[in-house]
Amino acid sequence: MSSQRRAASKPTTYLPSVTVLRQLQADFDAGYSRLRKGDWWLLDHPMTQGIARMGNRLIRGHRQAPFRDLFVAMIIDLVEEYWPQLHRCRRPRCRAVFVKVGKEAYCSSKCSNRTRWDRFKSRPRPRDYHREREQAIRKKRGPLAKVKVMRSASPKTPRSRST
């Protein structure tokens, strides 16, 4: 295998590692939290950048710095642009920042569904008096006791016939 082919088969070497991505995520979270509190989010590392004419407009660019600083600088630009739409996920265990579209309160359908499920699970269940009575009798007479508790005469729902 030629060295050229070997290089082409390994494009992942140019991608940042999981550790670096986690660190960038933490940098973003810390910066975003500072902004929400009313503080400055500073990128206090040296960086080369300039502006150039593009037709009638001026564009900012030619940034040169280590990858991490360039990435944070880009995130700061995006946060500045999308600030009014940025919100934290309402799920306490998540709290991820996302771009809110419409009335969304959660970063994903996964968070929304899990919150709904947690709310449903934590709802107090109606008491099952019939079962409670059976358990009380078994506790008194022993686990093998025959228990016959009459169900109260409640209106039964008619069964639909299956064809």
Ligand SMILES: [Zn+2]
């Ligand atoms: Zn979430």
